[in-house]
Amino acid sequence: MPRRSDRTWTPARQPDLFNPTPGPVIGTMPSWGALPEQTRRTLTGLVTRLLVDHAAGGTRNLRSDADEL
Numbered sequence: 834m835p836r837r838s839d840r841t842w843t844p845a846r847q848p849d850l851f852n853p854t855p856g857p858v859i860g861t862m863p864s865w866g867a868l869p870e871q872t873r874r875t876l877t878g879l880v881t882r883l884l885v886d887h888a889a890g891g892t893r894n895l896r897s898d899a900d901e902l
Contacts, residue, residue: 865873 868876
């Protein structure tokens with residue numbers, strides 16, 4: 834005769850990848866317009882240099898350029 838167990842089997846919960854519940858919010862990212870003008874100019878220049886360097890094959894050393902800021 835099989836043993837009877839008082840425990841019931843419950844399947845593991847699989848996360849719903851198409852309707853995830855939001856995780857804990859640590860902080861909010863400011864909108865682009867909320868950033869100071871100087872910060873926006875600096876970031877625009879850095880991203881432009883990053884994209885140009887990537888398109889050129891990534892041979893420049895961006896770390897030495899960042900030290901000049």
